[in-house]
Amino acid sequence: xxxxxVLSYPGLIFLCFLFLxxxxxxxxxxxxxxxxxxxxxxxxxxxxxxxxxxxxxFFTYVPAPIVSSSPETGYVYGLAKLNIxxxxxxxxxxxxxNIHGLVSFSSLGHTNFYAGTQVYLRADSxxxxxxxxxxxxxxxxxxxxNQPFLRDVESFVLRQVYTNNVFYKGLxxxxxxxxxxxxxxxxxxxxxxxxxxxxxxxxxxxxxxSVGFGLSYLYDKRDNRYNxxxxxxxxxxxxxxxxxxxxxxxxxxxxxxxxxxxxxxRHQVLAFQLYTEANLGDVPFFSLAKLGGxxxxxxxxxxxxxxxxxxxxxxxYRVPIWNIFGMTAWVGTxxxxxxxxxxxxxxxxxxxxxxxxxxxxxxxKTNLRLEFGFGEEGYQALNVNFSEAF
Numbered sequence: 001x002x003x004x005x006v007l008s009y010p011g012l013i014f015l016c017f018l019f020l021x022x023x024x025x026x027x028x029x030x031x032x033x034x035x036x037x038x039x040x041x042x043x044x045x046x047x048x049x050x051x052x053x054x055x056x057x058f059f060t061y062v063p064a065p066i067v068s069s070s071p072e073t074g075y076v077y078g079l080a081k082l083n084i085x086x087x088x089x090x091x092x093x094x095x096x097x098n099i100h101g102l103v104s105f106s107s108l109g110h111t112n113f114y115a116g117t118q119v120y121l122r123a124d125s126x127x128x129x130x131x132x133x134x135x136x137x138x139x140x141x142x143x144x145x146n147q148p149f150l151r152d153v154e155s156f157v158l159r160q161v162y163t164n165n166v167f168y169k170g171l172x173x174x175x176x177x178x179x180x181x182x183x184x185x186x187x188x189x190x191x192x193x194x195x196x197x198x199x200x201x202x203x204x205x206x207x208x209x210s211v212g213f214g215l216s217y218l219y220d221k222r223d224n225r226y227n228x229x230x231x232x233x234x235x236x237x238x239x240x241x242x243x244x245x246x247x248x249x250x251x252x253x254x255x256x257x258x259x260x261x262x263x264x265x266r267h268q269v270l271a272f273q274l275y276t277e278a279n280l281g282d283v284p285f286f287s288l289a290k291l292g293g294x295x296x297x298x299x300x301x302x303x304x305x306x307x308x309x310x311x312x313x314x315x316x317y318r319v320p321i322w323n324i325f326g327m328t329a330w331v332g333t334x335x336x337x338x339x340x341x342x343x344x345x346x347x348x349x350x351x352x353x354x355x356x357x358x359x360x361x362x363x364x365k366t367n368l369r370l371e372f373g374f375g376e377e378g379y380q381a382l383n384v385n386f387s388e389a390f
Contacts, residue, residue, distance in 0.1 A: 052324050052362070059360040064368065066104065066384060072138040072155040078104025078112070082386040084226070084364045088122055095120040095127070095225050096364055100386060110137045110157070118225075123170075130165030142304040143196065144285065146335045146347050150196055153304050157190040158286065159207075166216050166237075178216035180239050185209045186286055197285065204284025208248035214239035222261060226387050227365040229269045229318075233259035241281075251281030259390055269318040273390045276311045278340070283308060289336055291349065292375075294383040295390060297334050299351045299373030301381070307336035311343060314351075316389070326357035326367065330389075351375045360386075 063079035070076075082100040098118040105111055116131025136159045142148030162185065168178040186207035191198050197205040215238055222231035237255040241247045260272040275296060277289045289310035292300030297312050312334020320326045332351040337343045355371035371383045 049323075055324075056360060056362060059368070064384075070138075072140075073110055074107035076104050076106045076110070078102060080384075080386070082360075082366065084361050084366055087120070091122060093123045095124055098226065098387075106137075111135070112137045125170045126168065127170075127176075128165065128167050130163065132163040133161075135160050135162075139286075140301045140304045141197070141285070141306065142301075144202070144288065145307055146305065146337055146349075148305055153301060154192060154196055156192065156195065156197065158186060159188045159190075160184060160186045160286075168216070168218060174219055174221045176218040176220065178218060178237075180212070180214040180216050180237060182212040182239055182241075183210070184287065186284075189286075202285045203282060204249070204286050208284060209246065210241050210249050210284060210287055211245040211247040212239040212241040212253060213245060214253070222259075224365055227367060228259075228261040228271065228388070229267070230261050230263045232261075233257070241287075249282050249284050249287070251279055251283045251287070253287075254278045254280075267320050271316045271318065271388075271390065272313075273316075274313045275334075277309070279308045291334060291336055292379075292381075294371075294385050297332050297349065297351045297375070298330070298353055298371060298383060298389065299375040299381055300349070300379045304379075305336055305349070307338055309337045309340055309343070311335060311337075311340075314390070318357075318388075324359040324362065326359070328355040328357065328369075328371075329353070330355075349376055351379075 060083065063081040066076075066078045066080055068076040080100075080102045082098070085097045085099060087097055088094045095118075097120055100117070101115040103113050112133075112135050114131055114133035116129075118127065118129040120127040136157065138155045139158050140153045140155055142150045142153050162183060164182045166178040166180050168176040170176055186204070186209075188207050189197075189205060191205065195205075196202075217236045219232065219234040222228040222233055235255065235257040237253075239253040241249055241251050241253065243250050254277065256276050258274045262270045264270055273296070279287060279289060285306070288306040288308060290303040291297050291305040291310060291312070293302035296314060312332060314330055314332030316328055316330035318326065318328045330353060333348045334351075335343065335348045351373060353371055353373035355369050357367040357369055360366055360368050366387060369383070369385050369388070371385075371389075372380075373383060374380045
C-alpha cells in the first residue's frame with residue numbers, strides 16, 4: 001500500500017525549534033556556575049520571546065507553504081492561511097472570527113482551492129460557519145464496506161464545485177439553532193481502467209448534483225472554540241437531499257458529534273470525541289461516510305473505507321512543552337457499516353498517533369499542527385493543518 005507523505009516548511013522549522021527547546025531545558029547548572037547559567041538562560045528567554053512575537057506577526061501576513069508528494073498526485077505545491085480577526089475587540093463575549101483557506105497545484109495538473117470562515121456577531125447571537133471550494137484532485141477508495149475487498153487503494157480524479165454552510169441563531173445559555181445549506185456539484189469523475197466503480201455501476205460514478213437543506217442544533221460550552229481546554233460540545237444535524245430541491249440524488253444525512261474537554265494538570269488537557277454519521281436513501285458514493293482524514297481516525301486515507309454509516313471515537317492528550325511549543329498524542333477507533341444493525345464490535349479499526357504544536361496566535365491560542373498518524377494494515381499519514389482536530 002502506497003504511503004501518503006506531506007512535508008511542510010513551517011512544520012520542519014517547528015521540529016528544529018523543538019529540539020533546541022529540549023536541549024536548552026535539559027541544562028543542569030552546578031552551584032558555582034548557577035549565576036552565569038541563569039544569566040544566559042534569562043538572555044535566551046528574552047531573545048526567544050522576541051522571536052515569538054516576530055513569528056506570530058510573520059504568520060499573520062504570510063501564508064504557510066506546503067509541499068506534498070504521492071504517486072497519484074505527483075508533486076503538490078500550495079499555500080495555506082488562517083487568520084483570527086476580532087470584529088468587536090472590546091467585547092469579550094464575542095468569539096473572534098476565523099478566516100482560512102488553501103490553494104494548491106500538482107505537477108500532474110490537479111487543482112485544489114478552498115476558502116472558509118467562522119463569523120461571529122455580537123455576543124455570538126448569530127454566527128455562520130462554512131466555505132466554498134473547487135477540487136480537481138484524486139480521491140481514494142478500497143471498496144464500499146468496512147472490510148475493503150480491493151487489493152490496493154483505487155485512485156480516481158474527481159472534479160467538483162461545492163459549498164457547505166450553517167447559519168446559527170443563539171437561543172439561550174450556549175444553545176443555538178441553525179439552518180443548513182449544502183451544494184455539491186460533481187462535474188465529472190475520471191476513473192482508472194477496469195475501475196471497481198464502473199464495473200459495479202456504483203451510484204454516482206458519473207458525477208451529479210447533490211443539494212441539501214436542513215437543521216442543526218448546537219450546544220457549545222467550550223472555553224475556546226479554536227483550542228478548548230474545558231467544556232462540552234454537542235451537535236445534532238439533519239440534512240435532506242431531495243429531487244424537488246434540484247438534487248440528482250434522494251437521501252437524508254444525519255450527524256451526531258459529542259465532545260468533552262477536561263483540564264487535568266498544569267494546562268494539560270484530555271479531549272474526548274464520539275462521532276456518528278448516517279446517510280439513508282439513494283446515496284452517491286462520493287457522499288458516503290468516510291473513515292479517516294486529518295480530524296478523525298487520523299492515519300487512514302480519507303474515503304478509502306466508506307459506507308452509509310460511520311461510528312468512531314478518539315481520546316487526545318494535549319500537553320504544553322515550553323512557551324509556544326506543545327505536543328499531543330491520541331488513540332481512536334471506528335468503523336463503517338451499511339446500517340447500525342450490522343455494526344459489530346469485533347470489526348472496529350484502530351488508529352493512533354502523535355503531533356507537535358507551534359502556536360501562531362497566542363492571544364487566541366491558535367496552533368499550527370504537525371501530526372503523524374498510524375492505522376492498521378500499513379495505513380499511515382502525515383498531516384499539516386491549523387487549529388485542533390476537534
